[in-house]
Amino acid sequence: MPDILIVTFDAGGNVPLTLRLGRELRRRGNRVRVLDHEAQRTSVDEAGLEFRVYRHSPAWTPHEGHGTWDLVTTMLAVMTNPGIGRDLLDAVREDPADLVLVDCMLFNALDAAAREGLRHVVLVSSFYACLDGMVRRGPFGIAARLGGLGPRRLWRQADLVLVCSDRGLDPAGGRTTQDRVVWTGAVHDARRQAVGRTPPRVLVSLSTGGFPGQRRVLQNVLDAAEGMDVEFVVTTGPAVDPVGLRAPANTTVHQYIPHNDVMPTCSAVIGHGGHGTTFRALAHGLPMLILPMSALTDQPMIGRTVAAAGAGKVLRKTAHPSRIRAALDELLAAESYRTAAAALGDRLRATDGASAAVDELLALIDR
Template sequence: MRVLFATWAAPSHLFPMVPLAWAFRAAGHEVRVAAPASGAAAVAATGLSAVAAGPDVAVAQMAGRERLAPWRSRGEWATGWSARPDLLGEAELDVLRALADKQLMVADAMLGDLVAFGRRWAPDLVVYDSLCLAGPVAAAALGVPAYGFVAGSPAVTRIERLHPSTGPLPAYLRLFERFGAEPVVEPRGWLDPCPPSLRLPFDGDRTELRHVSYNGPGTVPGWLLDDPGRPRVVVTGGAAGSKYGGQAGAGLFRDTLEAVTSLGAEAVLALTPAQAENLGPVPEGTRVVRSLPFHLLFPACHAVVHHGGSGTAFAAFAAGLPQLVLPQAPVLAELARSMEARGAALVLGADEQEDPRRFATAVARLLDDNDLTRAARNLQDEVATMPPPSALATTLTPA
């Protein structure tokens, strides 16, 4: 087969799909990964073949618009909102409309090149990041089946609808009309790496897919193989943490680092190169690492503290680590609260993140609570039962 992957952003939306793309390659299929021109280098760095689709859209500027500001701010919306947008007020619904407008603008910019490439290369199958609305439109224009790769909450996965009870947005349907394609409002299926016990309600057909952590290449440092003689706690904002406001910037979770070191544990601050550029002073006893893949780092740690991103959380599931989550946006709080309900994570909400004493109490519990560790190990076992990407590379076919 020829399999065309599509994403709208790199690296946080690209990385979760990389193991599946490589599974197709290992099975003997041809793979191309389409992304806006600004993401082509990130695709190429994975060893996969990149296709630059469309001119760059000023995504960073759009993300900073006033209507989208709450999407990048600490705070929580009504519990269960991602499965039931009817719980939201008009202000929150307008944020989702702004998010849909942004994704539709990116899709419109990508589609000309994406469809033109598809008509020349003739893929048999399209796999798209659920926020990359160009993916299903291109598949329909090419007359091939598509699978959506679930990213984030159900509300984000179906952003072209805004509400489960409504049909697709008119602007989304116009993208199909542009290519004379019959609108396809449901993909053939959704590929979902979320452990079943943590899934939020969702009206699509899901195919389980084990999350395999990928954060780029790396070299195993010698210290990682040594026993530190004390608990090791990693603190990170993941690949996307720097795009959120508040503490998820250069001085990442400073109160948490101070709490970890004050309790005698080893703090490991894991950063991307962009986050490290503006790094200020960190508490004594903090080890700073740059671009160290989570699948190497996490198994050598006792616990992880992070901003709430699904890529970081899923990597912690695979390593069996208890988590302290400091959600930096409403969409990140949804998964965090689901993990908390399962007993595998502690969560500090926006108000609690303003009180340094809360960090010390939470980290102390993270280090000593056996129930948290037991629940995290149970999640690890659950993840291990899910089919790996290699299994799906043999079952996802055009037929």
């Protein structure tokens, strides 16, 4: 029975993706261990996977409110501190693995796997263009290079780079020809096109992470919603306490509800441009209004790509409620957005990204 070790951390949308791949690997008879921070133990256990805890990683609290500088320095510590690499090597020396699957942002673990000569795969939970552009050239990539952990070198040393996204939408999809970079299609759990209600229902979700200004943006969306003939379902995530938000009568605010319970009856989604939420919405054929929470993430590029595909609109996170309302009115009224989103949904649902990803992993083990 092949043994797979997954090395990851909670960066938001990468968590459900990683657990989905782990469940599919286990369903096919493989042993799957997940090396992660203690806060993820329950999620890993509930997925039926074996949990292993980091013993030498810096502290990581993604669901707390962070200032920009604090967020950057804390993430950099997790990505580059040698502790996670040490934990990876301890895990495989105590209990060998046939394959190690490493989150693309854990430069420390990728370096340790390459130095040890482990067969390993880079897991990309967003556009490859974000990885090889924004990440590599931004503060995370620059700081990693200065520490001797150049991202491009580490990604190229892996046996495979697995991009769990749609190649047709990924801006790098038409120009990257490296043999070891493979697109699997987006990993989502949508089964059919959403069927909207009357009046329309709109889901609002602005990340599970704690980004600066997130609470203010949620309140602006709630203010924009007041008086509209639209039902709004708002999920704040663990980083924002719903208490204190001023919600008009046509909104319900929850810290958490499964988005798959809501999206099948929605007409649109207001999101932050995170890959997971965006592709779940698109797989349901839903147009999007995207307000990126951070310029240091993949969110602005994903927002621009969705808008360029005709399936949504993008506003700054500082947009006034009147601009949010006007953009949403246009999104709900114009047939072109629904048509473009529906076409993308048909394409995304035609591919089982999780199954395709696991096919690639098991083929690599067989080779």
